[in-house]
Amino acid sequence: MKQLMTGNEAIARGAYEAGIRFASAYPGTPSTEILENIALYKDDIVAEWAPNEKVALEAVVGYSIAGGRAIASMKQVGLNVAADPLFSFAYTGCNGSAVIVTADEPGIHSSQTEQDNRYYAKMAKLPMLEPTDSQQAKDMVIAACEISEKYRTPVIIRMTTRICHSKSIVELGSRREAPNKEYKKDIWQYTTMPAVSRKLRFELEERLKGLTRESNNSPFNDIEWNDKSIGIIANGIAYQYAKEVFGEEASYLRIGFSYPIPMELIKEFASRVDTLYVIEEVEPFLEEEIRAAGIACHGKDILPGIGELSPRIMEEKIKGVKKELLPTKPDKVTNRPPVLCAGCAHRAVFYELGKRKDLFISGDIGCYGLGALPPLNAMDTCICMGASVSAGHGAAKAFTEYDVKKHVVSVIGDSTFFHSGMTSLLNVIYNKSKTITLILDNRITGMTGHQDHPGTGYTAQGEESQEADIEKIVKALGVNHVRKINPLQLNELHEAIDTALETPEPSVIIARWPCALKKLSAKDKEEFGEYVKRYIVKKEQCIGCKKCIRTGCPALRFDKASKKTLIDPIMCNGCSLCAQVCPVDAIVLDQK
Amino acid sequence: MVKAKSILIVGVGGQGTLLASKILTQGLMEMGFDVKMSEIHGMSQRGGSVSAHIRYGEKIYSPVISEGEADILISFEEMETYRWLNYLKPGTGIAIINNYRLPSAPVLTGQMDYPEDLIEEISEIANAVVVNARDIALELSFAKSMNIVLLGALIKIAGLDNMDWENIIRSIVPEKYLEGNLKAFAAGMHSVI
Numbered sequence A: 001m002k003q004l005m006t007g008n009e010a011i012a013r014g015a016y017e018a019g020i021r022f023a024s025a026y027p028g029t030p031s032t033e034i035l036e037n038i039a040l041y042k043d044d045i046v047a048e049w050a051p052n053e054k055v056a057l058e059a060v061v062g063y064s065i066a067g068g069r070a071i072a073s074m075k076q077v078g079l080n081v082a083a084d085p086l087f088s089f090a091y092t093g094c095n096g097s098a099v100i101v102t103a104d105e106p107g108i109h110s111s112q113t114e115q116d117n118r119y120y121a122k123m124a125k126l127p128m129l130e131p132t133d134s135q136q137a138k139d140m141v142i143a144a145c146e147i148s149e150k151y152r153t154p155v156i157i158r159m160t161t162r163i164c165h166s167k168s169i170v171e172l173g174s175r176r177e178a179p180n181k182e183y184k185k186d187i188w189q190y191t192t193m194p195a196v197s198r199k200l201r202f203e204l205e206e207r208l209k210g211l212t213r214e215s216n217n218s219p220f221n222d223i224e225w226n227d228k229s230i231g232i233i234a235n236g237i238a239y240q241y242a243k244e245v246f247g248e249e250a251s252y253l254r255i256g257f258s259y260p261i262p263m264e265l266i267k268e269f270a271s272r273v274d275t276l277y278v279i280e281e282v283e284p285f286l287e288e289e290i291r292a293a294g295i296a297c298h299g300k301d302i303l304p305g306i307g308e309l310s311p312r313i314m315e316e317k318i319k320g321v322k323k324e325l326l327p328t329k330p331d332k333v334t335n336r337p338p339v340l341c342a343g344c345a346h347r348a349v350f351y352e353l354g355k356r357k358d359l360f361i362s363g364d365i366g367c368y369g370l371g372a373l374p375p376l377n378a379m380d381t382c383i384c385m386g387a388s389v390s391a392g393h394g395a396a397k398a399f400t401e402y403d404v405k406k407h408v409v410s411v412i413g414d415s416t417f418f419h420s421g422m423t424s425l426l427n428v429i430y431n432k433s434k435t436i437t438l439i440l441d442n443r444i445t446g447m448t449g450h451q452d453h454p455g456t457g458y459t460a461q462g463e464e465s466q467e468a469d470i471e472k473i474v475k476a477l478g479v480n481h482v483r484k485i486n487p488l489q490l491n492e493l494h495e496a497i498d499t500a501l502e503t504p505e506p507s508v509i510i511a512r513w514p515c516a517l518k519k520l521s522a523k524d525k526e527e528f529g530e531y532v533k534r535y536i537v538k539k540e541q542c543i544g545c546k547k548c549i550r551t552g553c554p555a556l557r558f559d560k561a562s563k564k565t566l567i568d569p570i571m572c573n574g575c576s577l578c579a580q581v582c583p584v585d586a587i588v589l590d591q592k
Numbered sequence B: 001m002v003k004a005k006s007i008l009i010v011g012v013g014g015q016g017t018l019l020a021s022k023i024l025t026q027g028l029m030e031m032g033f034d035v036k037m038s039e040i041h042g043m044s045q046r047g048g049s050v051s052a053h054i055r056y057g058e059k060i061y062s063p064v065i066s067e068g069e070a071d072i073l074i075s076f077e078e079m080e081t082y083r084w085l086n087y088l089k090p091g092t093g094i095a096i097i098n099n100y101r102l103p104s105a106p107v108l109t110g111q112m113d114y115p116e117d118l119i120e121e122i123s124e125i126a127n128a129v130v131v132n133a134r135d136i137a138l139e140l141s142f143a144k145s146m147n148i149v150l151l152g153a154l155i156k157i158a159g160l161d162n163m164d165w166e167n168i169i170r171s172i173v174p175e176k177y178l179e180g181n182l183k184a185f186a187a188g189m190h191s192v193i
């Protein structure tokens, strides 16, 4: 049977067909849907959201050493978090099989960096596969399990946004059951003590030799001979673009098994074409090695190393063809930055923080990163997950040291707190910085599209679970001043921040209200009730002061003609923030 | 060999572009085409600009449409049409425009003005077909079916109507919204005859 699938759905299908029984991940664009889709194979695969990527990978390490088949998936920066186990895991190797999917983001559509994670394969000395479409994404999971088992090595599959989020046709197969491998205790294999690692270090090099042979003979590194005046070596989505632009005017070596680099095959291909182009997005990963092997080629000398490639870029840069475009006027285009949703409780927090002077607001990664933008303008930094609390600690130390009058407020989401905020907060307490940590507990991982986490009380496969209690956790970490508030009550929020600012010790405010888009769980309904509310403007009362507009709610519009605010009844989620900031009570609950 | 065709669907997060493209690509596959689709939806829930690139033909390589290569640009919002207009093939490309405006944050807060004459601007340089999808959807008293109205118009204009689309919609849309969506689809097809 054939089915249209995204690359992520195909990875999930591949996991099913490969007989994988365990999957662990932490959400992150563009990788999130891999685990979401694996979780649907409830009878065959145990799928878990881990609190972070390191934990996810370590769970897979354990599962595979114990003898099972497992897969971990994460976005590119997630592999930074999981890099520690990655390198050790390369040494110990696995017993069952282990697949690690990294989803990179050329073009930085929804990430912090444009890093090229192929270098992780090289640095950790692990085999790496790169699909060019969804069919290959599925096939490669099955192949990765086989390679993993044969060489007792974890295998990396590297995807990019355009592979993850593009649909193409996939031929479905059936699941093959893979029996577990017997586990035998062997400290000379599974403990990375120096003496053991020194031994494993040699084995790693031996393994790479075998994998190099494998790569040179892999069906994923395939040659298509056409006209030999142009030879193209390409990987991932760049291969599809090249085929689109050159068709049969060029010969191709598609690189799907990209580490160890199949240099024998590359040499053979290069020797039979007149001009060689190496086409890859972002870094010259293949090109560097090809040039180092003494092979002349074009690559980053003509193609950009920043951002995504496209058929058009290749046409322009390689063929020298520049097509006319419609003459649009760029100055007529108004931009459309993402905004906090109507009814989002984060808005209240940033509205309150934005009003205060002398704050250094240490932000973090999540929807609430949007608090940095106008009209809220309430954030100083946003670095990487968990950094709000720890960078806030550092900033507070510096401000104290240099006698700068700034108070640090670190703002972190619930999912991010569980990911890597807890150790940062421990540092605040242990090393005594007087920071305020504001935990935006919207009861879900919002940014990546609503995944459960330890605080929601549900697992990835919808089972009820122990709900992690943030209040108890922060108290156990040693925070003496903890307040739990409803951020949509501005008075309460205002007072809590005032009190925290006056407190001479570190404090925590937990702002607890569910994401406006969250499908409320049974537990949520019990706690927050089911509310459907709309607010309306009493036209005759509105004085056009725009105070409500300054909350940045997308449901509000200032009508220039009447000089009054309008509320879009379809968008309004009834949070009441605009009504609370209105100085003349012109915004009221719609009684209809 | 059937030449590859490219359809670019654009809009604002939450407008239902993804459902429209899902129905379209499923139908194209069942018509026997090779199909690829690429979407960028990272920040889509936060009211950002969203796009779905759809390509079909005998054999498709790139899932992404380059600037100047779209045979049809269908846009769920006026400004989005203009933002993506340089993706339309000069000369033969057709822009299907929903004459519906969703002002973005800089407009809502009064930092920028929403241009009044976008449809005229577009019509001057491209073949434009305007669909009053919102009015049509409201007439059916199903405001949320604007996306399916536009899909109907698209399928008619792309000449893809020799296919049982009702059946495809039936297989994708939940029962509770089915009837409304089928009506919206028919009304959309009808709107561009």
Ligand SMILES: Cc1ncc(C[n+]2csc(CCOP(=O)(O)OP(=O)(O)O)c2C)c(N)n1
Residues within 6 Å of the ligand: A026, A027, A028, A029, A053, A075, A077, A078, A081, A111, A112, A365, A366, A367, A368, A385, A412, A413, A414, A415, A416, A417, A440, A442, A444, A445, A446, A447, A448, A515
């Ligand atoms: C290391 C790493 N993993 C994953 C991500 C993707 N990501 C960005 S924000 C976020 C979660 C945000 O959830 P939460 O802290 O609850 O805030 P919310 O979006 O709900 O406001 C995730 C998973 C990332 N940027 N970095």
